[in-house]
Amino acid sequence: MDDQTVRRYLRRIGAQAPGEPTVDLLRDLHLRHLRAVPFENLSIHLGEPITLDEGVLVAKVVDRGRGGFCYELNGLFASLLRALGFPVTLLSAQVYTPAGTLTHPFDHLVLRVDLDERYLVDVGSGAHSSYPLRLDWPEPQADPSGEFLVVDGPDGDVDVLMDGVRQYRAEARGRSLTDFAPTCWWQQTSPDSHFTQSLTCSLLTPDGRVTLSGNRLITTVAGERTECALDGDDAVRAAYRTHFGMELDQLPTPPRPAVVA
Template sequence: MDVTAYLERIGVERPRVADGAALRELHRAHQTVVPFENLSIHLGEPISLAEDDLIDKIVQRRRGGFCYELNGAFAMLLEALGYRVVRAAARVYGGERLGPPFDHLALLVSTAEGGGPWLVDVGFGSHSVYPLEFTSRAEQADPGGRFALVDAGERDVDVIKDGQPQYRIERRARSLADFAPTCWWQQTSPDSHFTRGPICSRIDGDGRISISGRTLILTNGATRSEVPLGTDEALLSAYRDHFGIVLDRVPSLPRPTE
């Protein structure tokens, strides 16, 4: 992997020391530049979890992705910089129900000297701006909200944001290949929220900028504004201007049916 090219993609100089402070900078920069997006699903593009394909999409083609892609690629960058990374499976809460196994990929990251671990997640849409201390059970304030990590059973941990459960994470190390079946399910099932419509979102200053369907959404604290994108030209221009994503057609495949 071309570490220099990846760091240039997210606008960060190579850290002199792979420590907690550098991890915070990398975490925020990645979410600011590389969008959380599911456009490939609605463009009919296959999603590959092969390492070379992930780096090509995010670094060379300057696209984003969803959890398996974003955290999968970020894990490789962190390891190349000297961090120790555990790829951990999680199940996302939908109300009070948990999603399927391998529903989400998150990272547990430590320094080579044993600092951490931190919960690192650049692939969950609107989540924590900075890594969370994985062993702490105190509330953790973050620009993205109030977070708490709560033990669930003997080994799992629930991630809570502003009092609402987000996902339940395992501690066991997994390989990226373990997520391939659920990645396929996320792309094809009518029960997957990713097949219901295109989304593209990233951190923008102290807020977020998103495109959901044909609506541009700007949020900053309690302030939210929506701008309809009524034409294909307006939508494609918004993807280009706000996310650097150049498309030759609108992502609009119909939702799968049973």
């Protein structure tokens, strides 16, 4: 990532020109990213192919003001961090289902940043920690988004818990972004993918979170959740503009409800 792109990216997340790669800078960039760049899967429902090419991701997230899902957001954030001098490793993660089982490898992408300690960085989840998590810390970690715990798993892997609930298991082995391309393709094309079955755009706010799913606007303020149905396409476009800074010429087509045999 060249210097000009770095400057545009920093403006996108409202960050100043940084100094040395420190924990404080990492925390600041992490929070700013979560509050500026939404977690969204609109491309899948707009018929836009998702490719893990840095130039394409920069054009989408930095220049067009869009968001993305984990492969896009964490993949691009890794490039920014590296350009700023942070040692970054991409990690594959498996997500825990409500039944307590794990999904397939490469279902999620997270980052490890090695500074004075090792930190788990994730700006590509719908709802996760506001700040990086210490990987080698055995005690609960307080965060504005909840209480997190990182525990040892098999073969050097780690499990991440949020408010006592297991979220995902991250591998120890480093990966390249191209390793995630097959699963990225599956996520955007398979009828079994969560992302083809749902439509979401979600952003962390200073006092909670705002989410738009189809025409349902969901806001959480100080832990209190409010949901309302927006009336008509103009209202939905206005919500994308107001809450996420997105100007959409075309609205995404909501997925059809699954047919129960």
